[in-house]
Amino acid sequence: MDLLLTGLGAFLAPNVLLSTLAGVVAGIVLGLIPGFTITMGVILVLPFTFGMTPLQGIATMMGVAVGGASGGLISAALMGIPGTPSAVATTFDAFPMARKGEPGRALGLGTWASLFGGIIGWFVLALAAPPLAEFGLKFGPWELFALVAFSITIIASLSGASLVKGIISGVLGMLLATVGSDPQLAIPRFTLGSPDLEAGFDFLPVLIGLFAVSQLMSDLERGITRAGEDGARAVRLPDIRIPHLQVLKDIWNSKVVLLWSSLVGAWIGVVPAAGGSIANVLAYDQAKKVSRHPQRYGTGYHEGVIASEAGNNSVSAGDLVPMLALGIPGDAVTAVMLGALLIHGVQPGPLLLTDPRTTQLAYGVIVGYLFATVVTLVVQFWGMRLFVRLVLVPYHVLVPGILVLAALGALVLNNRVFDIWVLFGFGILGYLLVKHGFELPPFVIGFLLGPLAEINIKRALQTSPDLTLFLTRPISALLLGLALLSVVYYLWIGTSREIRRVRPRSEP
Amino acid sequence: MSDRQVAVVLLGVSGVFYWQSLAIRPPPFAAFEALGAETFPRWVIAVLAAFSLILLARGRGPLLPRVDRAPLALWLARFRLPLLSLALFAAYAVAIPQVGWLPATFVYLVVMQLVLRPPSGRQLAYVVVGSFAFAWALGEIFERFLHVVLPRAALF
Numbered sequence A: 001m002d003l004l005l006t007g008l009g010a011f012l013a014p015n016v017l018l019s020t021l022a023g024v025v026a027g028i029v030l031g032l033i034p035g036f037t038i039t040m041g042v043i044l045v046l047p048f049t050f051g052m053t054p055l056q057g058i059a060t061m062m063g064v065a066v067g068g069a070s071g072g073l074i075s076a077a078l079m080g081i082p083g084t085p086s087a088v089a090t091t092f093d094a095f096p097m098a099r100k101g102e103p104g105r106a107l108g109l110g111t112w113a114s115l116f117g118g119i120i121g122w123f124v125l126a127l128a129a130p131p132l133a134e135f136g137l138k139f140g141p142w143e144l145f146a147l148v149a150f151s152i153t154i155i156a157s158l159s160g161a162s163l164v165k166g167i168i169s170g171v172l173g174m175l176l177a178t179v180g181s182d183p184q185l186a187i188p189r190f191t192l193g194s195p196d197l198e199a200g201f202d203f204l205p206v207l208i209g210l211f212a213v214s215q216l217m218s219d220l221e222r223g224i225t226r227a228g229e230d231g232a233r234a235v236r237l238p239d240i241r242i243p244h245l246q247v248l249k250d251i252w253n254s255k256v257v258l259l260w261s262s263l264v265g266a267w268i269g270v271v272p273a274a275g276g277s278i279a280n281v282l283a284y285d286q287a288k289k290v291s292r293h294p295q296r297y298g299t300g301y302h303e304g305v306i307a308s309e310a311g312n313n314s315v316s317a318g319d320l321v322p323m324l325a326l327g328i329p330g331d332a333v334t335a336v337m338l339g340a341l342l343i344h345g346v347q348p349g350p351l352l353l354t355d356p357r358t359t360q361l362a363y364g365v366i367v368g369y370l371f372a373t374v375v376t377l378v379v380q381f382w383g384m385r386l387f388v389r390l391v392l393v394p395y396h397v398l399v400p401g402i403l404v405l406a407a408l409g410a411l412v413l414n415n416r417v418f419d420i421w422v423l424f425g426f427g428i429l430g431y432l433l434v435k436h437g438f439e440l441p442p443f444v445i446g447f448l449l450g451p452l453a454e455i456n457i458k459r460a461l462q463t464s465p466d467l468t469l470f471l472t473r474p475i476s477a478l479l480l481g482l483a484l485l486s487v488v489y490y491l492w493i494g495t496s497r498e499i500r501r502v503r504p505r506s507e508p
Numbered sequence B: 001m002s003d004r005q006v007a008v009v010l011l012g013v014s015g016v017f018y019w020q021s022l023a024i025r026p027p028p029f030a031a032f033e034a035l036g037a038e039t040f041p042r043w044v045i046a047v048l049a050a051f052s053l054i055l056l057a058r059g060r061g062p063l064l065p066r067v068d069r070a071p072l073a074l075w076l077a078r079f080r081l082p083l084l085s086l087a088l089f090a091a092y093a094v095a096i097p098q099v100g101w102l103p104a105t106f107v108y109l110v111v112m113q114l115v116l117r118p119p120s121g122r123q124l125a126y127v128v129v130g131s132f133a134f135a136w137a138l139g140e141i142f143e144r145f146l147h148v149v150l151p152r153a154a155l156f
Helices: A004-010 A014-032 A038-049 A055-078 A085-099 A103-136 A140-157 A162-178 A203-221 A222-232 A243-252 A256-272 A276-290 A304-327 A330-343 A358-383 A385-389 A395-414 A418-435 A440-463 A474-506 B003-021 B028-032 B039-058 B070-099 B101-116 B122-145
Strands: none
Touching: A004 A014, A004 A055, A004 A358, A014 A038, A014 A055, A014 A103, A014 A358, A014 A385, A038 A055, A038 A203, A038 A330, A038 A395, A038 B028, A055 A085, A055 A103, A055 A304, A055 A330, A055 A358, A085 A103, A085 A276, A085 A304, A085 B070, A103 A162, A103 A243, A103 A256, A103 A304, A140 A162, A140 A440, A140 A474, A203 A330, A203 A385, A203 A395, A203 A418, A203 A440, A203 B070, A222 A330, A243 A256, A243 A304, A256 A276, A256 A304, A276 A304, A304 A330, A304 A358, A358 A385, A385 A395, A395 B070, A395 B101, A395 B122, A418 A440, A418 B070, A440 B039, B003 B039, B070 B101, B070 B122, B101 B122
């Protein structure tokens, strides 16, 4: 409790409060525009945080993440197009509800459910992160290496249809992270004699290229410039009036669905790499399974909106748990936040929550999440009429602006044009990966955690050359065992499916 | 490309990285290190190659690329905008150190909007004025408030 109060004291600084508010507004705006993701929003905001204190910078990005998770609701309800991937399940019921003449009720349900889901997620964060950090202090280099291996396999198995492609993506990220200098003795590796490459690829241009540039190229390929604008023009923006009392009554009558969806979302967030899009759909699916009226889901049923929005907001809190407690990102957004901490000279890991020098920052982030959740509700309701109109901003205006912001973000990091070329190269790589069914989150996690894996395996071997310690130390053995089990399980499932697919043809 | 073709490309990437790893020369004082600078990358390359082989074995689609002229026009039509956008972005990156950030950004914004949706009449004026205003405002935010010096022109 004392630590939370310390965090509150740090968070209540005017510059931090204003930055969070600005982040929330930016997040809602970016979240409501179809084709942009919360990750892209957080990445684009990152360069603006370079001149800020670490807490201010993280609070801004958190505001974008929380605001973006709610902002996706607006286009999901009014256009039937999710503003962000984490609003996919929201369209199932919010759009039919709006079409039945209740757009205000749909927006009100989603916004209030986001608040309550975020608050429940916050309790999970505040209660789970500190003990997990204490547990993380027991980790030696063997356990940290095993944790990286476990994170990559879990990410690979959860993030897409093909485990093999997920692991390839993660390993490719690890391989590209080795370009530059050896982390201990600074011996050049894969630099091709270029002095620019001796520092390796910086995390920010890699991230911007992978997520922002590749996403925009995919949208342009799909012709979204025309479809998006035609779709937007086809929408007659309704007069939005939100019946708050009726909405709160609906939420009270569905309190069990709200609680269950929020806990599902928070739990998904705690698992590394499972993000808002999974939480949104899984929370909706779980709520439908436990509902007394599952047949009403998909017809504009209020429980569907509550479940999806509560789940996709509480996941943001869950994502912060492994990030703050262990220094392992919960999803791509927290991977960016980890990168931001490193840029500000703060070392993530279990000590972030336990070392007196950094507890103010860590608990300030925890308190800040709650503040961002509440502010999102206020800003979204207050600015709803304006935000609704932003859905009509033409895509052909947004795309060049976003690319300029992306280039600027890469440039200001080290003031080198070389970083823009890194962004360009990884943008093409990200586009090609996505086109061929490779997921990007495993790549990012592999790129971010690869150096950590290398440093820790070297430390482990320097401490003792006995490799069996990876298997005899209980936590390390458990994590490596789970990693191996998930790989074997998913490979076996894939092989069984392949055999079933082929067998009917070979039978006479 | 099919999964099997992608697997072959990845095996090629693994091969190139392995070949480059042979050029990593640790200095004499690094002899005490348990793992040399080249060891971890080689383990990662081995894992990448192993899973690429699994993808090659389990993947679907042809192994050899088919050269077919007819769909080329369709391919170009489909990828016209992404390819143009990437080419313009590359030109923008080349231009920044030569002409300075503000002129390069202004021209890039105008050209990109012309390519994505050619304006007519008064819309062109809006594009030009809006692009200049956006570029200028962004430059001011970063230089005056965030104290980040943006590239100046090398040519003049």
